[in-house]
Amino acid sequence: xxxxxxxxxxxxxRTVELAFASETRLTALVGPSGVGKTTVLNCIAxxxxxESGRIVIEGTVLFDADAGIDLPPEQRRAGYVFQDARLxxxxxVAANLAYGEKLARIEDRWIKQVEVVEFLGIGPLLxxxxxxxxxxxxxxxxIGRALLSAPRFLLLDEPFASLDEARSETLMAVVxxxxxxxQIPILLVSHDRVEVDRLAGxxxxxx
Amino acid sequence: MxxxxxxxxxxxxxxxxxxxxxxxxxxxxxxxxxxxxLARRRFPGRILLDALVHLPLVVPPVxxxxxxxxxxxxxxxxxxxxxxxxxxxxxxxxxxxxLAAAVMALPLMVRAMRLSIEAVDRRLVEVARTLxxxxxxxxxxxxxxxxxxxxxxxxxxxxxxxxxxxxxxITFVSNIPGETRTLPLAIYSGLQLPGAEVQVARLSLISVVxxxxxLIVSELLVRRSAGSRAHVL
Numbered sequence: 001x002x003x004x005x006x007x008x009x010x011x012x013x014r015t016v017e018l019a020f021a022s023e024t025r026l027t028a029l030v031g032p033s034g035v036g037k038t039t040v041l042n043c044i045a046x047x048x049x050x051e052s053g054r055i056v057i058e059g060t061v062l063f064d065a066d067a068g069i070d071l072p073p074e075q076r077r078a079g080y081v082f083q084d085a086r087l088x089x090x091x092x093v094a095a096n097l098a099y100g101e102k103l104a105r106i107e108d109r110w111i112k113q114v115e116v117v118e119f120l121g122i123g124p125l126l127x128x129x130x131x132x133x134x135x136x137x138x139x140x141x142x143i144g145r146a147l148l149s150a151p152r153f154l155l156l157d158e159p160f161a162s163l164d165e166a167r168s169e170t171l172m173a174v175v176x177x178x179x180x181x182x183q184i185p186i187l188l189v190s191h192d193r194v195e196v197d198r199l200a201g202x203x204x205x206x207x
Numbered sequence: 208m209x210x211x212x213x214x215x216x217x218x219x220x221x222x223x224x225x226x227x228x229x230x231x232x233x234x235x236x237x238x239x240x241x242x243x244x245l246a247r248r249r250f251p252g253r254i255l256l257d258a259l260v261h262l263p264l265v266v267p268p269v270x271x272x273x274x275x276x277x278x279x280x281x282x283x284x285x286x287x288x289x290x291x292x293x294x295x296x297x298x299x300x301x302x303x304x305x306l307a308a309a310v311m312a313l314p315l316m317v318r319a320m321r322l323s324i325e326a327v328d329r330r331l332v333e334v335a336r337t338l339x340x341x342x343x344x345x346x347x348x349x350x351x352x353x354x355x356x357x358x359x360x361x362x363x364x365x366x367x368x369x370x371x372x373x374x375x376x377i378t379f380v381s382n383i384p385g386e387t388r389t390l391p392l393a394i395y396s397g398l399q400l401p402g403a404e405v406q407v408a409r410l411s412l413i414s415v416v417x418x419x420x421x422l423i424v425s426e427l428l429v430r431r432s433a434g435s436r437a438h439v440l
Binding site for chain 2 (some may be wrong): 045046072073074076077078079080082084086088089090099100103104133145146149150
């Protein structure tokens with residue numbers, strides 16, 4: 001079972017509630033804007049604490065309200081690519097990529113920087129400062145940084161938002177490659193049906 | 208160049224610099240810790256802490272000096288303990304002058320650092336955590352480097368304030384030539400003497416130049432760290 005998620009969390013005046021289990025390599029989480037998809041990702045990554053529920057990924061219990069289990073984010077090994085990328089502005093691209101890699105245990109690392117750089121086509125960007133990158137380049141570096149942190153699963157928050165068609169297409173091909181070649185489960189948040197139909201093995205709707 | 212000023216005047220400047228440097232060195236970590244607490248944490252009594260930190264800014268410096276005397280004097284609770292445990296006496300010593308300057312500089316340093324900590328996107332720390340960094344490591348590798356200009360700005364501001372410290376200093380450690388007679392105290396003493404106008408003018412000019420330089424550097428650093436919306440002046 002790749003993802004086994006059940007959670008409930010109050011955000012402002014509403015409650016975000018979701019329960020699903022999926023086994024495919026790429027699961028899409030869809031729903032209208034503002035419904036709480038990012039909240040779900042934040043709960044799975046350990047940045048927000050649900051009020052109740054259970055989160056199990058690839059057999060590891062990350063959160064269980066009844067059993068009192070709540071792993072801190074640094075122990076969950078989520079490769080979280082945020083909607084706004086959030087590269088560290090005071091480090092060049094190469095240092096951004098290496099940040100998570102240096103913190104991972106050697107035996108947990110399953111991909112090398114040269115492979116990631118080649119995979120994502122970010123070789124020419126290694127010495128650049130994040131502020132000088134375009135939107136698509138920033139996204140690719142953010143994905144690379146997440147891949148190198150020895151994640152056990154990936155969380156992608158609207159990775160194709162505000163990208164033009166050409167860039168979107170390139171990035172979609174990248175995500176397909178990750179899905180098919182790298183063998184780690186992916187949870188992708190999107191509000192675009194086209195992207196979802198193309199990439200997802202299973203679709204979960206948040207209403 | 209040494210003929211510009213008399214040896215006594217050089218001594219006064221040297222003492223002022225020594226006192227101000229120690230004052231900033233002592234206050235830096237304390238100011239940063241307070242700035243971080245006030246910027247990042249909610250806790251009961253937070254407003255009270257904020258007010259306490261700002262007290263030296265609004266209370267008459269003489270009163271601050273008097274409070275220091277009560278606490279750190281040789282018979283005071285902290286002063287007696289310091290003398291017993293470390294043989295450390297602060298009254299009538301340049302180290303006491305540094306403490307007085309430190310207390311007066313603290314609010315300004317906290318304000319400058321707090322601005323720059325608030326300007327750091329907290330979500331960057333979140334990213335670091337998801338990449339495997341524990342809270343302390345995330346702080347050292349993300350927040351601290353990004354607030355470095357704010358720290359430098361606070362230090363410069365604190366240095367300028369310490370150079371100009373008068374009321375608390377003269378109350379706590381009095382006006383002893385060579386030991387606690389810093390630049391402002393020397394100018395004050397000069398005013399009491401007939402015929403020392405030139406000396407007073409010279410020392411005052413030096414005081415103004417040093418302070419303006421420190422203020423400008425500090426303002427530039429804060430702008431750099433928190434954008435041109437933020438400023439200390």
